[in-house]
Amino acid sequence: MPDDLHRLPFERPIYERETHLTELERQHTDAPTEALEEEIRKLRVEVTRRKREVFETLDPADLVKVSRHPNRPQTLDYIELIFDEFVELHGDRSFGDDRAILTGFAKLDDRQVMFIGQQKGRNMKERTEYNYGCAHPEGYKKALVRMEMAAKFGLPIICFIDTPGAYPGVGAEERGQAYHIALNLREMSQIKTPIVCVVIGEGGSGGALGIGIGDHIAVLQHAYYSVISPEGCAGILWKNSSFADQAARALKFTSKDLLRFGVVDEIVPEPLGGAHRDHRQMANFLKGSLNSALRKLCAIPLDRLVDRRYDKFRKIGMFEESAVAEAS
Amino acid sequence: MSSAQKPEVESWTGQTRRKRGVPEGLWLRCDGCQATVFRKEVDKLLGVCPECGYHFYISARQRIQQLLDEDSFEEWYADLRPLDPLGFKDKKSYPDRLRDEQKKTGMTEACLVGRGYMRGRPLVFGVTDSAFIMGSMGSVVGEKLTRAIEQATETKLPLVVVSASGGGARMHEGIFSLMQMGKTCAALARFHAAGGLFISVLTNPTMGGVAASFASLGDVVFAEPKALIGFAGPRVVQATVKSELPEGFQTSEFMMEHGFVDRIVSRSELRTEIARVIDYCVK
Ligand SMILES: [Zn+2]
Numbered sequence: 001m002p003d004d005l006h007r008l009p010f011e012r013p014i015y016e017r018e019t020h021l022t023e024l025e026r027q028h029t030d031a032p033t034e035a036l037e038e039e040i041r042k043l044r045v046e047v048t049r050r051k052r053e054v055f056e057t058l059d060p061a062d063l064v065k066v067s068r069h070p071n072r073p074q075t076l077d078y079i080e081l082i083f084d085e086f087v088e089l090h091g092d093r094s095f096g097d098d099r100a101i102l103t104g105f106a107k108l109d110d111r112q113v114m115f116i117g118q119q120k121g122r123n124m125k126e127r128t129e130y131n132y133g134c135a136h137p138e139g140y141k142k143a144l145v146r147m148e149m150a151a152k153f154g155l156p157i158i159c160f161i162d163t164p165g166a167y168p169g170v171g172a173e174e175r176g177q178a179y180h181i182a183l184n185l186r187e188m189s190q191i192k193t194p195i196v197c198v199v200i201g202e203g204g205s206g207g208a209l210g211i212g213i214g215d216h217i218a219v220l221q222h223a224y225y226s227v228i229s230p231e232g233c234a235g236i237l238w239k240n241s242s243f244a245d246q247a248a249r250a251l252k253f254t255s256k257d258l259l260r261f262g263v264v265d266e267i268v269p270e271p272l273g274g275a276h277r278d279h280r281q282m283a284n285f286l287k288g289s290l291n292s293a294l295r296k297l298c299a300i301p302l303d304r305l306v307d308r309r310y311d312k313f314r315k316i317g318m319f320e321e322s323a324v325a326e327a328s
Numbered sequence: 329m330s331s332a333q334k335p336e337v338e339s340w341t342g343q344t345r346r347k348r349g350v351p352e353g354l355w356l357r358c359d360g361c362q363a364t365v366f367r368k369e370v371d372k373l374l375g376v377c378p379e380c381g382y383h384f385y386i387s388a389r390q391r392i393q394q395l396l397d398e399d400s401f402e403e404w405y406a407d408l409r410p411l412d413p414l415g416f417k418d419k420k421s422y423p424d425r426l427r428d429e430q431k432k433t434g435m436t437e438a439c440l441v442g443r444g445y446m447r448g449r450p451l452v453f454g455v456t457d458s459a460f461i462m463g464s465m466g467s468v469v470g471e472k473l474t475r476a477i478e479q480a481t482e483t484k485l486p487l488v489v490v491s492a493s494g495g496g497a498r499m500h501e502g503i504f505s506l507m508q509m510g511k512t513c514a515a516l517a518r519f520h521a522a523g524g525l526f527i528s529v530l531t532n533p534t535m536g537g538v539a540a541s542f543a544s545l546g547d548v549v550f551a552e553p554k555a556l557i558g559f560a561g562p563r564v565v566q567a568t569v570k571s572e573l574p575e576g577f578q579t580s581e582f583m584m585e586h587g588f589v590d591r592i593v594s595r596s597e598l599r600t601e602i603a604r605v606i607d608y609c610v611k
Contacts, residue, residue, distance in 0.1 A: 166559065166560075173559060173577070179540075182545050185510050212510070246418075251499070252414040263504075309514075317508065
């Protein structure tokens, strides 16, 4: 169980009951009674009910906290739990090894795939190593080199998205952050192999989209995918980042919103209480989703697949148009 | 607000003034050199300071007048109008903001596309206007540009897009705006594969989601002098790196030095330079 620091305020009532439950179970082991057993049974139901209540109606501002939870499974956890093998390939053929985006061969059951995933890191040391999941241009370049290779050798691609955004630094700008994201958007739309993208935590803006063009886009239940971080949006539109909670609600970036808008194809359910409560179960859900998406996509002829990908992004947008012009 | 007390001299420095579009008056204050310059002189130079060469804001309509042959522009999809898909509200509701911006600029959205001629050469032309919600890209901007790119692909015409978009992907339309980046780039992929020529002209400012999508993907990328061009805003970068930014950071010149702009072209030369590239690439 996570230490107290990692408990989110709205999780407290759940943890309190769970602590109580553990205590009762201990008592029951020491000296079993029927009354105790009944109490335990009731409390278990209560804990489940609480979790459901809290997590099914998460406020978008709280959802952001869940998506950034330090114990939430990250790319490297999933590599361990979902794939039988990961052969990391580090090179971007240009500048250097961007640790915020990891790429390489992976085995998903019997299927060989090209894996691309953003890694944030959990503690200070890891976060420094992976730069908080904020990629530089070379990260996007590395991803593109791998994707082109995947197409050449007929490997489907899996992209895991988990980033607050592309890195806003001097070197990143000097080396063409904007260009390299743009290039990935253009090239990914034409890559001749199936691409499955999953937002596993934070889907932060262009930095997320830079590895986010694919045939099947999934989002984890408590992940978010947004044009801008709530803090960034609040800073610009409210002139004060302390309005981040308001911005989180205004941006409509929850998994349900994304599905309703037709931006994602699937919501991958999380274990009750959030992915951070049960990595293994989360990994199982996700593995099931990946397998069924790939099974479907690998059956589609490549030319049709690429056309289908085009149409998928082509139709996104909400606007008004008078009937007169429709006819012209 | 000292310039407000001297109504005969208009300043271009204040954000609020710039947002209202071209200020009226006989004199202008230059953002580049702070000199007070005669407006007629600036107009004659297509909106460039006679003292220092600073490029003032010009509207999308002015851009069309300057670049395309007289009356040759046939606007497309002018009836596309923005909606409010999120029910977005910050200090103002998005529909109110749109109405205010439309009134202020006389445009329905931040982008115009269509077909025109440049010194007799037919082309598909798009332009964004930084006065309309910072020239940001929402569904309408993304859709107009995508249709324009598709038309250019179909008709085998060269494509020229002049960007003036400090706002990047428009926050008020949330994820829809982000996806317009993917949509425009996918259309450019088909255009590129079909052998189409895309000339991207970056003007002050071209940032965020616009820089990180269609604007960076020209076969040839021009930039007007001293424009602000980049992914993250300079203030965000400053706050992240917590040290002084390099001299001239994110200017056109900086971007050319680092390999992402091909030529710095002053406004008076744009027509000539674009036409020349077309002659090299389109037979
Ligand atoms: Zn000047």
